[in-house]
Amino acid sequence: MAKSDLKIDIRTSPYIRKAPTVAQIMRNVVYALLPLVIYSVYHFGISALALILVTAMSCMATEHFFCKMSGKKSTILDASAAVSGLLLAMTLPPGFPLWMGAVAGFTAIAMGKTLFGGLGFNLFNPALVGRAFVQAAFPVSITTWTPALATDRFVEFIPSTLALPFMKPLPTADWSIQVAIDGFTGATPLALMKFQGIITDSYDLFMGNVAGSTGETSVLLILVCGAYLVYKQMLDWRIPAAVIIGTAISAELFYFIDPDKYPSPAFMLFSGGLMFAAVFMASDMVASPVTPLGIFVFGCLVGILTVVIRLFGGLTEAVMYAILFGNAATPIIETYTQPRIYGARKNKQDKS
Amino acid sequence: MNLLRLFGKKTFPRGIHLEEHKAETNAKPTRRLPFAPEIIVPLAQHVGKPAKAIVFKGQLVTRGELIAIADGFMSVPIHAPVTGTIKEIGLAKTAQGGKQAAIIITTSLSSGQQLLDSDIQFDYLQMSREELIQAVQNTGIVGLGGAAFPTHVKMQTPADCSIHTVLVNGCECEPFLTTDHRLMLERIEHLLQGIRISMKCVDAPKAIIGIEDNKMDVLHAIEPHLPDDNSIRIKAIATKYPQGAQKMLAYSLLGIEIPSGSRSSDAGLAIFNVATLAKIGALLPKGHGLIERTITVTGDSLENPGNYLAPIGTPLRYILDHAGFKGKEAGVILGGPMMGIPVRSLDVPITKGTGGVLVLDERATRRDDISPCIKCSSCLQACPINLNPSELGLLAAKRQYDVMEEKYHLNDCFECGCCSYVCPSNIPLVQYFRIAKTLNRERHLQNG
Ligand code: SF4
Ligand code: SF4
Numbered sequence: 001m002a003k004s005d006l007k008i009d010i011r012t013s014p015y016i017r018k019a020p021t022v023a024q025i026m027r028n029v030v031y032a033l034l035p036l037v038i039y040s041v042y043h044f045g046i047s048a049l050a051l052i053l054v055t056a057m058s059c060m061a062t063e064h065f066f067c068k069m070s071g072k073k074s075t076i077l078d079a080s081a082a083v084s085g086l087l088l089a090m091t092l093p094p095g096f097p098l099w100m101g102a103v104a105g106f107t108a109i110a111m112g113k114t115l116f117g118g119l120g121f122n123l124f125n126p127a128l129v130g131r132a133f134v135q136a137a138f139p140v141s142i143t144t145w146t147p148a149l150a151t152d153r154f155v156e157f158i159p160s161t162l163a164l165p166f167m168k169p170l171p172t173a174d175w176s177i178q179v180a181i182d183g184f185t186g187a188t189p190l191a192l193m194k195f196q197g198i199i200t201d202s203y204d205l206f207m208g209n210v211a212g213s214t215g216e217t218s219v220l221l222i223l224v225c226g227a228y229l230v231y232k233q234m235l236d237w238r239i240p241a242a243v244i245i246g247t248a249i250s251a252e253l254f255y256f257i258d259p260d261k262y263p264s265p266a267f268m269l270f271s272g273g274l275m276f277a278a279v280f281m282a283s284d285m286v287a288s289p290v291t292p293l294g295i296f297v298f299g300c301l302v303g304i305l306t307v308v309i310r311l312f313g314g315l316t317e318a319v320m321y322a323i324l325f326g327n328a329a330t331p332i333i334e335t336y337t338q339p340r341i342y343g344a345r346k347n348k349q350d351k352s
Numbered sequence: 353m354n355l356l357r358l359f360g361k362k363t364f365p366r367g368i369h370l371e372e373h374k375a376e377t378n379a380k381p382t383r384r385l386p387f388a389p390e391i392i393v394p395l396a397q398h399v400g401k402p403a404k405a406i407v408f409k410g411q412l413v414t415r416g417e418l419i420a421i422a423d424g425f426m427s428v429p430i431h432a433p434v435t436g437t438i439k440e441i442g443l444a445k446t447a448q449g450g451k452q453a454a455i456i457i458t459t460s461l462s463s464g465q466q467l468l469d470s471d472i473q474f475d476y477l478q479m480s481r482e483e484l485i486q487a488v489q490n491t492g493i494v495g496l497g498g499a500a501f502p503t504h505v506k507m508q509t510p511a512d513c514s515i516h517t518v519l520v521n522g523c524e525c526e527p528f529l530t531t532d533h534r535l536m537l538e539r540i541e542h543l544l545q546g547i548r549i550s551m552k553c554v555d556a557p558k559a560i561i562g563i564e565d566n567k568m569d570v571l572h573a574i575e576p577h578l579p580d581d582n583s584i585r586i587k588a589i590a591t592k593y594p595q596g597a598q599k600m601l602a603y604s605l606l607g608i609e610i611p612s613g614s615r616s617s618d619a620g621l622a623i624f625n626v627a628t629l630a631k632i633g634a635l636l637p638k639g640h641g642l643i644e645r646t647i648t649v650t651g652d653s654l655e656n657p658g659n660y661l662a663p664i665g666t667p668l669r670y671i672l673d674h675a676g677f678k679g680k681e682a683g684v685i686l687g688g689p690m691m692g693i694p695v696r697s698l699d700v701p702i703t704k705g706t707g708g709v710l711v712l713d714e715r716a717t718r719r720d721d722i723s724p725c726i727k728c729s730s731c732l733q734a735c736p737i738n739l740n741p742s743e744l745g746l747l748a749a750k751r752q753y754d755v756m757e758e759k760y761h762l763n764d765c766f767e768c769g770c771c772s773y774v775c776p777s778n779i780p781l782v783q784y785f786r787i788a789k790t791l792n793r794e795r796h797l798q799n800g
Pocket of ligand 1 (some may be wrong): 734735736738739741764767769771780785
């Protein structure tokens with residue numbers, strides 16, 4: 001279409017509109033994430049704060065840089081890069097070395113977004129691309145967990161946080177035992193379940209009093225923040241709902257088969273950042289289907305995959321991979337779930 | 353959805369809720385607009401073949417006199433809206449910026465409200481169906497809701513379809529417009545007369561008037577006048593856009609879907625706008641022609657917004673002056689804000705299909721940056737046809753117009769504008785779809 005055509009284009013009907021702009025949506029997602037940020041800083045101290053700042057800045061700087069490189073207007077103001085940065089930080093362990101956080105932020109935007117052509121064209125959730133990259137690059141750091149509510153967390157960094165670039169971070173195991181209030185084993189509830197058969201209390205999970213990634217702490221807070229976005233009509237509630245349904249049903253199935261061997265659905269739902277991923281990650285609009293049935297299929301798929309990977313795979317942070325897989329399957333899901341239009345004919349012969 | 357129909361308010365799935373903006377005009381009685389000094393009567397005011405002028409330059413015509421005859425069945429005649437002299441039969445500007453053939457009449461100073469009386473009086477009850485349809489054509493009436501499709505053609509239902517219900521569309525779901533609302537309060541007798549005539553024309557045993565539930569005063573006004581045999585009923589359905597679209601109306605009132613690609617008659621329905629039927633009821637028994645219609649003049653910077661009974665052919669400039677337009681710059685739209693046509697010149701006349709003149713300031717001219725689709729699925733949740741505007745928009749950007757038509761039902765889109773209304777990326781979806789349809793049509797023509 002020629003430029004001159006476009007000018008007239010926009011003045012045709014409808015003449016009224018009422019929609020939040022993309023930037024407004026993204027800004028609201030940032031607002032919804034802020035309480036979680038604050039809560040995780042409360043839980044994990046200045047290390048978490050530093051990590052969140054570093055990844056967010058890294059994402060935004062990368063976005064700005066690539067826009068300038070390609071001579072486009074910088075899209076940094078639409079806040080989508082900030083959202084990716086915050087989401088990314090929330091999926092990393094609080095003691096994750098800051099320089100690795102910066103690498104993750106760069107990869108998230110460069111490989112997860114710019115490579116595909118920017119916001120709207122990305123196949124995968126950029127934050128998860130960043131996370132997957134550092135998971136592969138720094139397998140040790142990304143599975144090193146530190147206890148929540150450590151005594152000196154507001155004045156003292158977790159030793160690994162300040163590791164110099166390309167240096168091996170300091171081991172945290174001794175430090176963890178030293179600062180933990182009660183005997184901390186350095187394991188997340190999922191790891192406890194998988195490797196030691198210990199099931200963490202659902203109440204602790206619900207309130208977030210456990211070790212884990214920066215943002216996967218309080219289920220309660222995650223739900224409240226998600227509800228705010230749903231209320232603002234900026235989050236499609238159908239996606240988290242479907243993820244939860246998929247997880248609950250498949251977990252229930254295993255639990256029903258062998259309650260001693262497999263954890264309960266409640267544990268599955270409240271642990272391992274599932275809620276956070278369901279509400280804030282899987283619901284990434286760009287990388288999930290638009291069709292109503294597709295949304296349901298996508299959500300259930302993510303839920304089921306999460307359970308299967310958790311129970312039978314080696315990775316405890318299964319939900320991240322489940323979502324990446326769901327993102328990849330999105331085009332196929334959409335192809336097969338086009339909505340039935342008003343007045344659709346049952347078969348071709350009808351037409352004659 | 354079926355459950356919703358049982359328990360909830362009667363309506364169709366999806367669609368959008370709009371600010372109504374009707375309060376400015378819906379409580380004021382309709383007023384008559386004086387005659388403009390010059391009246392421009394285009395020969396093609398309807399879908400189909402243009403009428404043929406039968407007058408000559410300099411001829412004196414009387415209000416109500418036949419000045420152009422129908423050119424075949426897919427055409428309607430035109431009557432003189434004012435008494436005056438034919439100034440010219442030539443070209444006049446159209447709203448879209450082109451030119452078209454028109455009869456231009458200089459209004460005589462003495463032109464009054466009197467009409468050229470017809471010598472025939474019709475008793476429609478004594479007439480055959482064919483005679484009635486012929487009489488409808490003679491009135492020059494077309495769909496006054498905006499479609500401007502010749503009404504008599506719609507009434508000539510194919511022999512193999514039997515019509516079980518006449519649906520009378522009084523939804524007026526476009527914001528700002530209130531002509532149908534006023535008319536249903538002020539012209540109840542004409543409306544009921546018109547409904548009876550239409551029922552006879554399409555041979556239907558019953559009729560339902562559908563209104564949105566923001567017009568309950570209409571329901572209460574009309575109910576006492578309805579016949580006891582229940583052949584004509586009135587039902588309130590939810591106030592939601594686009595409730596007044598034929599397909600939505602059929603679903604909301606009866607739960608019937610009009611199959612894709614077919615006409616309402618295939619589903620046993622005949623759907624007419626209230627304004628159309630009220631005019632038939634008023635004109636047909638007297639043998640008169642359509643020379644004036646009610647329009648809503650409303651929007652920003654107007655001192656006297658309201659409903660006006662205006663002679664067909666009155667130029668917009670005259671109408672806006674009369675309504676006290678005080679602004680400097682504005683977008684002027686024929687019709688409502690969701691589906692109306694922007695005008696490029698104020699020297700354009702109102703025609704039979706014009707239901708409103710809407711003046712919008714920066715809203716109509718605002719241009720936001722378009723950003724890429726973020727797949728938020730808002731448009732899918734708004735589309736009353738349940739299309740996938742997101743995918744259609746992406747395909748349009750890739751110019752895959754054939755795929756849009758074959759796989760994604762482009763031709764079922766009736767350009768209601770819901771998808772554009774809700775899109776956070778400001779993608780002019782409807783506009784893309786219009787272009788795609790036009791290009792497809794041209795391609796099909798080329799390929800024979
Ligand atoms: S304009 Fe077409 S695609 Fe858009 S909502 Fe209306 S019918 Fe659906
Ligand atoms: S509303 Fe706009 S941004 Fe959202 S899915 Fe539809 S086309 Fe894309």
